[in-house]
Amino acid sequence: xxxxxxxxxxxxxxxxxxxxxxxxxxxxxxxxxxxxxxxxxxxxxxxxxxxxxxxxxxxxxxxxxxxxxxxxxxxxxxxxxxxxxxxxxxxxxxxxxxxxxxxxxxxxxxxxxxxxxxxxxxxxxxxxxxxxxxxxxxxxxxxxxxxxxxxxxxxxxxxxxxxxxxxxxxxxxxxxxxxxxxxxxxxxxxxxxxxxxxxxxxxxxxxxxxxxxxxxxxxxxxxxxxxxxxxxxxxxxxxxxxxxxxxxxxxxxxxxxxxxxxxxxxxxxxxxxxxxxxxxxxxxxxxxxxxxxxxxxxxxxxxxxxxxxxxxxxxxxxxxxxxxxxxxxxxxxxxxxxxxxxxxxxxxxxxxxxxxxxxxxxxxxxxxxxxxxxxxxxxxxxxxxxxxxxxxxxxxxxxxxxxxxxxxxxxxxxxxxx
Amino acid sequence: xxxxxxxxxxxxxxxxxxxxxxxxxxxxxxxxxxxxxxxxxxxxxxxxxxxxxxxxxxxxxxxxxxxxxxxxxxxxxxxxxxxxxxxxxxxxxxxxxxxxxxxxxxxxxxxxxxxxxxxxxxxxxxxxxxxxxxxxxxxxxxxxxxxxxxxxxxxxxxxxxxxxxxxxxxxxxxxxxxxxxxxxxxxxxxxxxxxxxxxxxxxxxxxxxxxxxxxxxxxxxxxxxxxxxxxxxxxxxxxxxxxxxxxxxxxxxxxxxxxxxxxxxxxxxxxxxxxxxxxxxxxxxxxxxxxxxxxxxxxxxxxxxxxxxxxxxxxxxxxxxxxxxxxxxxxxxxxxxxxxxxxxxxxxxxxxxxxxxxxxxxxxxxxxxxxxxxxxxxxxxxxxxxxxxxxxxxxxxxxxxxxxxxxxxxxxxxxxxx
Numbered sequence: 001x002x003x004x005x006x007x008x009x010x011x012x013x014x015x016x017x018x019x020x021x022x023x024x025x026x027x028x029x030x031x032x033x034x035x036x037x038x039x040x041x042x043x044x045x046x047x048x049x050x051x052x053x054x055x056x057x058x059x060x061x062x063x064x065x066x067x068x069x070x071x072x073x074x075x076x077x078x079x080x081x082x083x084x085x086x087x088x089x090x091x092x093x094x095x096x097x098x099x100x101x102x103x104x105x106x107x108x109x110x111x112x113x114x115x116x117x118x119x120x121x122x123x124x125x126x127x128x129x130x131x132x133x134x135x136x137x138x139x140x141x142x143x144x145x146x147x148x149x150x151x152x153x154x155x156x157x158x159x160x161x162x163x164x165x166x167x168x169x170x171x172x173x174x175x176x177x178x179x180x181x182x183x184x185x186x187x188x189x190x191x192x193x194x195x196x197x198x199x200x201x202x203x204x205x206x207x208x209x210x211x212x213x214x215x216x217x218x219x220x221x222x223x224x225x226x227x228x229x230x231x232x233x234x235x236x237x238x239x240x241x242x243x244x245x246x247x248x249x250x251x252x253x254x255x256x257x258x259x260x261x262x263x264x265x266x267x268x269x270x271x272x273x274x275x276x277x278x279x280x281x282x283x284x285x286x287x288x289x290x291x292x293x294x295x296x297x298x299x300x301x302x303x304x305x306x307x308x309x310x311x312x313x314x315x316x317x318x319x320x321x322x323x324x325x326x327x328x329x330x331x332x333x334x335x336x337x338x339x340x341x342x343x344x345x346x347x348x349x350x351x352x353x354x355x356x357x358x359x360x361x362x363x364x365x366x367x368x369x370x371x372x373x374x375x376x377x378x379x380x381x382x383x384x385x386x387x388x389x390x391x392x393x394x395x396x397x398x399x400x401x402x403x404x405x406x407x408x409x410x411x412x413x414x415x416x417x418x
Numbered sequence: 419x420x421x422x423x424x425x426x427x428x429x430x431x432x433x434x435x436x437x438x439x440x441x442x443x444x445x446x447x448x449x450x451x452x453x454x455x456x457x458x459x460x461x462x463x464x465x466x467x468x469x470x471x472x473x474x475x476x477x478x479x480x481x482x483x484x485x486x487x488x489x490x491x492x493x494x495x496x497x498x499x500x501x502x503x504x505x506x507x508x509x510x511x512x513x514x515x516x517x518x519x520x521x522x523x524x525x526x527x528x529x530x531x532x533x534x535x536x537x538x539x540x541x542x543x544x545x546x547x548x549x550x551x552x553x554x555x556x557x558x559x560x561x562x563x564x565x566x567x568x569x570x571x572x573x574x575x576x577x578x579x580x581x582x583x584x585x586x587x588x589x590x591x592x593x594x595x596x597x598x599x600x601x602x603x604x605x606x607x608x609x610x611x612x613x614x615x616x617x618x619x620x621x622x623x624x625x626x627x628x629x630x631x632x633x634x635x636x637x638x639x640x641x642x643x644x645x646x647x648x649x650x651x652x653x654x655x656x657x658x659x660x661x662x663x664x665x666x667x668x669x670x671x672x673x674x675x676x677x678x679x680x681x682x683x684x685x686x687x688x689x690x691x692x693x694x695x696x697x698x699x700x701x702x703x704x705x706x707x708x709x710x711x712x713x714x715x716x717x718x719x720x721x722x723x724x725x726x727x728x729x730x731x732x733x734x735x736x737x738x739x740x741x742x743x744x745x746x747x748x749x750x751x752x753x754x755x756x757x758x759x760x761x762x763x764x765x766x767x768x769x770x771x772x773x774x775x776x777x778x779x780x781x782x783x784x785x786x787x788x789x790x791x792x793x794x795x796x797x798x799x800x801x802x803x804x805x806x807x808x809x810x811x812x813x814x815x816x817x818x819x820x821x822x823x824x825x826x827x828x829x830x831x832x833x834x835x836x
Contacts, residue, residue, distance in 0.1 A: 013454045015444030016630045019437055022459070026433030036431045037466055041440070041457035048455055212434045277702075277723070283709025284695070284702025287723045291701025292811055294777050302729035305695070305705045305721030307714070311763075315720070345729075359712050393710055 001173065003034040004060035006052060008067035008077050009153060010043045021066045021158060028162060030210065032170055033178045033225055034062060044074045053084045057146050062170070067153030069135040071114040078138070081148050082122045085140045092121040099134045128165045133157040139169060147173075176225045179232035182256040183220040183243050186405040193218045196246055200239070207239050215394065216401030217260065252408055260404045261289045267411045268299035268349070275407075277303035278316055278341035278352040280328065281371065286353060286400045302345055306337070316340030316352075329354050331372055334383045338374030349411070350376040351403050357392045371399045375410045382410060419591065421452040422478035424470060426485035426495050427571060428461045439484045439576060446580060448628065450588055451596045451643055452480060462492045471502045475564050480588065485571030487553040489532040496556070499566050500540045503558045510539040517552050546583045551575040557587060565591075594643045597650035600674040601638040601661050604823040611636045614664055618657070625657050633812065634819030635678065670826055678822045679707045685829045686717035686767070693825075694765035695721035696734055696755045698746065698772040699789065704818045720763055724755070734758030734770075747772050749790050749801045756792030756799050767829070768794040769821050775810045789817045793828045800828060 005025045012019050022039050029036050038060070042052045049068075056063045068077030082089050096119035103111050118135045121127050128137030133152055140148040149166055151158045171177070185193055190213040194201070197220075201209055207224035220243065224235035240254055252263045268275055277287045277300075287303035290296055304315045309328055312318040317340035318333055326332040337352035355371030362368035369388040374381055384406060388398040423443045430437050440457050447454050456478065460470045467486075474481045486495030500507050514537035521529050536553045539545050546555035551570055558566040567584055569576045589595070603611055608631040612619070615638075619627055625642040638661065642653035658672055670681045686693055695705045695718075705721035708714055722733045727746055730736040735758035736751055744750040755770035773789030780786035787806040792799055802824055806816040 012441075013444060013457065014448050014628060015441045015446075016628065018441045019457075023430075023433045023436045026431060028433075030432050037461060037463070038470075039431065039437075039459035043455060045455070052456075210432060210434065279702070281709070282706065283714070283718075284697070284705035284721055284723065285709075287702035288700065288706050288814075291699070291703075291723075291725060291775075292814065294810060296701070297725055300701075301726035302733070303702055303723030303725070305702065305709075305723065307709060307721070308719035311720035392712060396706075396710065 001034055001061045003029045003036050003062040003064055004056040005029075005036060005039045006056060006063060006065045007039070007041045008044060008049065008065060009041075012041050012067075013043050021153065021155060024155065024159060025064050025066070025162070028167070029064075030221070031178060031180055031223070032167065033174060033176065033223070034170070044068050044076050046076055046080060049076060049080045050084060053080060053148075057084065057142065057148075060146075062147045062149065062173075064149045064151065064166075066151045066158055069118070069137070069150060069152050071112075071117050071134070073114075075117075077150055078120070078122065081138070081140060081150055085122070085142050085148060087125065087140065088123045089120045090123055091116075092119055092127070095119045095121060095127065095129075095136055098129060098136075102130075102134055126169070128161050130157055130161060131164075132160060137161050137165070139166070176227060177229050177232050178223055178225050179229055179236060180221055180223045180256070181236055181240050181254050183222060183240065183247075183251055184253050184258070184260070185218045185220065185247055185250050186216065186252055186260060186401065186408075187250050188218060188247075190218050193220070193247075197243070200242065207235055209239070216398045216405075249409060249412060252405070259293070260401065260408070262293045264404050264408050264411075265290065265293045265296060265299060267408060267415075269295075271411065271415045273299060273348040273411070273415075274346075275300050276341045276345045276347035276350045278337045278350060279303070279305050280307055280312070280337075280352075280354040281357040282353045282355075282396050282399050282403075283307060285396055286351065286403050289400055289404070301347070304341055312337060315344065317344060327366070329356050329366055329370060329372065331383045331385065334372035334374035335381045338376040338381050338383070342376040348377075349407070350374075351407050352376075353399050353403055355386075355395070355399055357395045357399075359392055369395050371395070371402070373399065373403050373406050375406050377410045378414050382406070419452055419479045421447045421454050421480040421482055422474040423447075423454060423457040424474060424481060424483045425457070425459045426462060426467060426483060427459070430459050430485075431461050439571065439573060442573065442577060443482050443484070443580070446585070447482075448639070449596060449598055449641065450585065451592060451594065451641070452588070462486050462494050464494055464498060467494060467498045468502060471498060471566075475502065475560065475566075478564075480565045480567065480591075482567045482569065482584075484569045484576055487536070487555070487568060487570050489530075489535050489552070491532075493535075495568055496538070496540065499556070499558060499568055503540070503560050503566060505543070505558065506541045507538045508541055509534075510537055510545070513537045513539060513545065513547075513554055516547060516554075520548075520552055544587070546579050548575055548579060549582075550578060555579050555583070557584070594645060595647050595650050596641055596643050597647055597654060598639055598641045598674070599654055599658050599672050601640060601658065601665075601669055602671050602676070602678070603636045603638065603665055603668050604634065604670055604678060604819065604826075605668050606636060606665075608636050611638070611665075615661070618660065625653055627657070634816045634823075667827060667830060670823070677711070678819065678826070680711045682822050682826050682829075683708065683711045683714060683717060685826060685833075687713075689829065689833045691717060691766040691829070691833075692764075693718050694759045694763045694768045696759035696768060696770040697721070697723050698725055698730070698755075698770075699775040700771045700773075700814050700817050700821075701725060703814055704769065704771060704821050707818055707822070719765070722759055730755060733762065735762060745784070747774050747784050747788060747790065749803065752790035752792035752801045753799045756794040756801070760794040766795075767825070768792075769825050770794075771817055771821055773804075773813070773817055775813045775817075777810055787813050789813070789820070791817065791821050791824050793824050795828050796832050800824070 126139040212219040224232040226232035342350035352374040358368035544557040630637040642650040644650035736754040760768035770792040776786035
């Protein structure tokens with residue numbers, strides 16, 4: 001089975017918003033084992049929308065449409081889909097009541113007339129109630145066994161509707177069950193990862209392995225297809241094991257939902273360790289990413305942003321002579337920053353970052369992208385040197401990821417898996 | 419004239435990467451006055467790519483293609499475009515030399531054979547030298563006066579090539595000159611902004627006004643079309659002036675390149691002010707965004723991340739009784755945090771953030787999304803209360819934007835425009 005993704009909306013055509021809906025649906029289709037050969041963006045224009053929909057029906061089994069279901073006159077997707085599928089629209093009292101209670105729950109007293117357009121449903125279609133908005137979605141089954149799925153445009157409405165209502169429907173269409181594992185790797189580039197598993201990728205049939213390059217990370221999605229979940233898991237197991245053998249502790253998780261920062265926080269909490277951060281070029285981004293994990297306060301109490309040399313001396317007790325002799329961006333300074341932060345705040349572990357983020361300040365000896373990261377753990381200080389490429393922003397983001405990974409590996413080395 | 423954007427690549431079809439190239443090109447087309455009615459994504463498959471290209475040529479004047487120009491066998495875009503346009507490919511010595519020197523400059527000694535595929539050019543096409551990679555781009559003019567523009571996929575190669583080589587070419591095709599101004603507004607929602615300028619949007623013909631909603635900000639692109647730049651600017655002037663009248667100091671810039679954080683830094687430097695940050699729920703993100711501006715060290719020396727109550731007391735001298743009586747998320751605590759940070763680090767201005775980012779910790783009295791931001795300036799402390807919606811991440815990001823905006827307005831209030 002193959003699927004086609006159609007995003008309806010002038011705001012995407014004009015570049016006002018990024019088409020993240022298409023990315024989301026493409027990823028979900030990949031997980032479901034639906035092949036996507038075409039994605040299309042078209043505006044709220046009856047003629048063009050009709051053409052795009054008819055073409056999609058001629059070449060794809062499942063058409064996933066987002067956008068154009070709202071209350072305004074511009075919103076045409078439902079009307080065009082009904083016409084293309086040869087169906088009528090009819091007023092639905094149940095949907096009308098749902099919209100009424102949606103507004104009531106939010107304290108809206110006067111519901112404007114145009115909202116009732118959203119209570120019109122396509123005859124014979126499966127109505128997908130919208131738990132996070134007013135416009136319902138639909139699944140229309142055509143006479144030649146194609147499926148048109150209509151979803152609202154706002155991701156906050158679309159994503160849960162797709163997860164809760166469309167995925168179970170599509171799964172029933174597919175004879176086989178697909179199970180995936182996401183193997184997340186840090187500290188290696190995409191081509192290095194691919195070289196290391198070229199043989200696995202080439203011989204892949206079931207499970208398949210797909211590579212996703214992220215900034216500072218590489219994710220491998222391993223997908224197995226089988227008659228039932230247990231059989232699929234059985235197929236996954238040896239492949240995931242083989243990947244673990246090949247990448248060892250460069251893998252920080254095999255779970256889709258686990259981020260690098262949540263993995264670090266988990267290790268800290270498990271070992272009852274407190275963490276302090278000391279940042280120069282990243283200026284707070286590292287602490288900011290750790291605090292993004294709910295429950296961060298269990299391990300993280302405070303952090304220092306020591307952008308100036310004076311602040312490095314005042315808060316982290318970095319020696320004046322170190323700064324003078326080696327400079328702020330040096331192995332020695334990173335070491336003293338890490339040590340000073342841990343001792344000054346009585347934390348078990350500290351992590352310190354200092355580097356040249358650019359666009360100015362680079363020299364031949366210390367080029368833009370040079371970053372030192374220090375980690376103080378069990379009264380030792382490890383310092384690593386990195387050379388990152390890209391813009392000021394990209395260099396700083398890569399430094400944050402490298403720092404999280406150094407933290408992770410240091411805790412594993414010193415405290416073990418438990 | 420209308421344009422169609424075709425993105426070629428399996429990684430977009432699979433959802434491995436977000437299609438930011440299409441967004442970028444769509445924005446650039448809007449600026450150039452080219453209407454975009456269709457965007458398409460297709461894989462590196464000869465048959466489907468041919469169909470998509472032929473369909474685009476049948477309905478659009480300019481076809482902008484990205485991706486599929488690389489050295490591997492999968493890369494087919496150039497070959498298919500040549501076939502569709504009825505042109506031949508030929509080896510180009512000049513391009514070969516450029517590729518050689520590109521590798522040489524990067525210290526690559528052995529150039530693998532597959533790279534010479536990139537030295538093949540489409541006959542009669544305008545060759546767009548790639549200053550940031552190996553694969554050249556092309557502009558092919560077809561016999562029926564259509565234009566096929568081929569661009570490399572990586573944004574770092576594509577964007578400069580489009581800016582430097584394609585825009586001047588497309589501008590010559592358009593009889594009129596377009597000039598745009600970006601009016602950036604902070605502290606108002608999208609619908610409030612639109613309501614305030616509904617009359618302007620409805621009566622718009624030239625200049626036009628397009629609304630772009632960002633997290634915590636609304637941007638208005640004002641575009642005028644005229645015979646020459648001066649005439650276009652003359653048309654823009656009264657509209658931009660009218661917008662300034664209506665939104666006053668809610669507008670932080672009318673320049674495309676200026677970000678909110680760079681605007682704040684500029685105000686600090688202009689008034690020779692030093693800034694210190696004190697963050698709880700944002701955990702360093704505010705400082706991190708200020709440090710993202712090159713030259714931040716001129717005004718920003720240090721920052722505190724005081725996630726625990728103990729850290730708030732130790733570094734910012736917040737009273738134990740304040741924390742006990744009002745809690746960490748309170749107007750009083752924000753005030754003491756701001757004051758303590760400024761006095762403790764001898765800075766002219768401080769900004770402090772404390773709030774409930776969720777997903778846990780919300781109460782009826784202090785719900786998730788409640789944030790207090792304090793600004794200490796000229797020995798006074800202003801505290802504002804905010805209520806944000808969304809995920810933990812979104813709440814924290816909105817708090818950062820609100821803090822930057824409070825900083826900006828406070829400096830303007832106390833030090834004036836100069």
